[in-house]
Amino acid sequence: MKRRKFIAALGAAAAWPLAANGQTPARLVHVVLLSPVEPSLVSLRKNLQDLGYVEGRNIRLDVRSAGGQIDRLPGLAEAVVREGGIDAILAQSFPAAIAACTATQTIPIVATVGIDPVASGLADSLAHPGHNVTGIAIFAEEMDTKLVELLREIAPRAVRLAAVAAITGGGNLSLGAIQEAGRKLDFDVEIIKIADPADLATALSPEVLTRFDAFMFPPDVVLSSYKAEVLKLIGLSNKPAVFPSSDWAESGGLLSFGPDLAEVGRHSIFQLDRVLKGEKPGDLPFERPTKFTLIINLHTARAMGIELPPTLLVRAEKVID
Template sequence: MRRRGFIGLITGAISWPLVAHAQKLAATPRVVQLGPVNIPGQTDATRKLLAELGYVEGRNIQLEFRNTAGNADALPALAEEIVREGRADVIIAISTPAALAACKATQTIPIVAFAAVDPVVSGLADNLARPGRNVTGIAVFSEETTVKRVELMREVLPQAVRLGTVTTKLTSGATSLAPVLETGRKLGFEVGAINIDDPANIAKILSPELLARFDGLVFVPDAILNAHMAEIIKMVGLSKKPAIFAAPDWVANGGLMSFGPDFADATRLLIAQVDRVLKGAKPGDLPFERPTKFDLRINLRIAKALGLTLPPTVLARADEVIE
């Protein structure tokens, strides 16, 4: 064999694994999670659930977590930056505004959304069964669960008149407020909206002086509210106002009551959608999933601290009671 040919063969043998490795790295899917705020539990859940499906970070998947530090208005610019950088093969959008921002930034990169507002009403999907375009996900919004939270407050507070509903820029639209307003009025409540325009203003907006005008509070599912759970629970506690939340974590951390979807189950459904997309499914062909598990949780210690005696009919329906 000629010396030049032999050297070429050896060089090729050495370089081939490097080329194959580079090709393997290039083929590693890149998933970017976009949201209005960092929620460590959500980040950990994404990593854990993907790992359970065989996606090992740094080996066969690249993960990146981007947020706007509570500034919902900055989501469109961040979505455009992610698309411009070319760093995403799939975008996980936490919240409806994040999903809308991603959809505006790209019509080609698959988007899997955790939507707390009806995807059809918000314009994310043509319909839930066949969303169309480049988006699918989980629709955790349910008018029925919102109505149920207001009904539970009426059962717990039969003499109450003034009900406050708490939102942020993520959820202050008519689709989030309408069920509370309509149901509240039917049940004899005067309903007022409490909008946390900036997380830095939580202590002011939820101060005992301002909450004094309400007899009870209803919180909607909201990523920014979740990220500031400890401070919100503290302020609600100082006001001594009964409140109902959308997820059980609030009750475990000192809230009075929650009713809504099991968000751990909903996140599992979300990551299953991501898995289908990574395996080649077109987002627009995948139905928006709906949560399948709902529960009512009650913290009796908080009820006692508020001087509330909860109706036996409510306690009997609870999936968990903290005593």
């Protein structure tokens, strides 16, 4: 057989199984991740691969980051909609979800939000969100109350409590729960609002921190991306602080309590998978995390001269020594 005929025969043989079975190559679905900050994609890509999604083969994943500037999110969402050809939007945080929902009522949205999506107006109900959005709701109000209670155990004589949060365009509706929980536990609560992450050193300067006895950080995707700087600044005060997820304590924070972020990430991609396979997001219930983890960094406690109650230590899922 001549070389040209041989190559043609090979091509026909390779195409024959698809033609015989009436199959066509998988379509490349297009998903956009909308986030207030530049996200880490390692876990996200792993979760996608576990469900059979491989970038460049059957999925295209693009990131639109606001770089810590929350007010950029609406414009980014509008640009995504104008771009067209989007199969779904992954919205990271409540401000990103609101921006996406405002920009489109047709493109499916899978959101991970820190507050009640019904009370905040994002969904009609948890069981039937309606419209074009579903996702994971962490309910930070409940978690923040627990953090204040844990802080009281750590610092029984503390009076002046600062709650530190970035300004996220309505994303910190749980701050009222912090103030209420603080009043019940005899804290004088003040909110330190970070308008711009570039101003962290000023907002958390020694002159500011010296006014308080203890600190707590509600869930905040913006401040989480500046974790190293925040921990350094708070550490200089040598005063107790509690944080909303395990990565804070693992990075040197005194104590963290919050949802298992790996579980949250997996379930978010499970929902994305269902949407990409044709289910309507408005019919998919908002899920809530089922696993919460208490982590104590005993090394940090010793360095600060803080003696933690034994009853607290035995309740921790992990103690870093």
